[in-house]
Amino acid sequence: MTGRSAVTVRVPAKVNVQLAVGGARADGFHDLANVFLAVGLYDEVTAVPAEALRVSATGPDVDRVPLDRTNLAARAAELLAARYGLEPRVHLHIAKDIPVAGGMAGGSADAAGALVACDALWGTGASRDELLAICAELGSDVPFSLVGGAALGLGRGELLTPLEVGGSFHWVFAVADGGLATPAVYREFDRLNAGVDVPEPVASEALRAALRAGDAVALAGALSNDLQAAALSLRPSLAATLDAGVAAGALAALVSGSGPTTAFLAKDADSAAVVAAALMASGTCRAARVAAGPVSGATVV
Ligand code: ATP
Numbered sequence: 001m002t003g004r005s006a007v008t009v010r011v012p013a014k015v016n017v018q019l020a021v022g023g024a025r026a027d028g029f030h031d032l033a034n035v036f037l038a039v040g041l042y043d044e045v046t047a048v049p050a051e052a053l054r055v056s057a058t059g060p061d062v063d064r065v066p067l068d069r070t071n072l073a074a075r076a077a078e079l080l081a082a083r084y085g086l087e088p089r090v091h092l093h094i095a096k097d098i099p100v101a102g103g104m105a106g107g108s109a110d111a112a113g114a115l116v117a118c119d120a121l122w123g124t125g126a127s128r129d130e131l132l133a134i135c136a137e138l139g140s141d142v143p144f145s146l147v148g149g150a151a152l153g154l155g156r157g158e159l160l161t162p163l164e165v166g167g168s169f170h171w172v173f174a175v176a177d178g179g180l181a182t183p184a185v186y187r188e189f190d191r192l193n194a195g196v197d198v199p200e201p202v203a204s205e206a207l208r209a210a211l212r213a214g215d216a217v218a219l220a221g222a223l224s225n226d227l228q229a230a231a232l233s234l235r236p237s238l239a240a241t242l243d244a245g246v247a248a249g250a251l252a253a254l255v256s257g258s259g260p261t262t263a264f265l266a267k268d269a270d271s272a273a274v275v276a277a278a279l280m281a282s283g284t285c286r287a288a289r290v291a292a293g294p295v296s297g298a299t300v301v
Helices: 072-083 104-122 128-138 144-147 182-192 207-213 216-222 227-232 238-247 269-282
Strands: 007-025 028-051 054-058 090-095 149-156 159-162 169-175 251-255 262-266 287-293
Touching: 007 104, 007 144, 007 169, 007 182, 007 216, 007 287, 028 104, 028 144, 028 207, 072 090, 072 104, 072 128, 072 159, 090 104, 090 182, 104 128, 104 144, 104 169, 104 251, 144 149, 144 159, 169 216, 169 238, 169 269, 207 216, 207 238, 216 262, 227 238, 227 251, 238 251, 238 262, 238 269, 262 269, 269 287
Parallel strands: 054 090
Antiparallel strands: 007 028, 028 090, 028 149, 028 287, 149 159, 169 262, 169 287, 251 262
């Protein structure tokens, strides 16, 4: 123990500015070329000593967040404790602001947050590499939630290379009613691509150049999401949301990860505010949130 009575960690959501998906492998997973950008929508995970592992959560849609040991934050605490021969005697409270099952890696953010919070609370002093290895065990998107910024993820998305970004990008996120289960979206991808020779996923050089230059117009031209057709097939109403954001002046629109959150890249902060207001007025989404990125990964506050 470090003598700390509580540790709070703030963790950002992500948007995939490129999500290139290969064909289904023999093990059912897909190879990805995944370019992540961390954006300023945050969950906060607070770890407090307790008799036994316990999870609580507050925020919109918390009724869809499991509070048992299937919660990714609880699993993160258990894995860290097991590695150091400790009992996970901790209460994890999640103040949720990232849409649940929205394709913005909310569960992954909570896992990374719990790991950093428990490491500080218990004084385990795990190295960055140890924390990253535990993250990769928890899920493909969890390592990125720890590091933040912008990164290329290969393999299942977990083999990360940090990317240079030359400026801040302004986004609007339209939150849809209900979630989409990521495995269901991949199944739909496989169904839509049955009999198709799906090419190897490759990171876009134009996209990396746009990030390096901090050039929003160039980035808008290079955004891509191979899961978008599958998400739209499962949730056709998202097309109207995408259209409403573009009509309001967004440079580009795409489904965020596996959806159903949709992401709109704006020219600047003022334009993002206009697009958000128009999306709210369109009645095609439940909420519209503005956020800029890149931002730092899991950070003790
Ligand atoms: P990704 O973008 O990584 O595919 P997502 O943003 O679509 O993920 P999450 O918000 O991570 O989805 O939630 C997916 C499911 O994971 C939820 O429906 C829920 O059952 C489960 N889950 C487990 N732990 C959490 C958590 N801490 N927060 C939210 N959901 C969680």
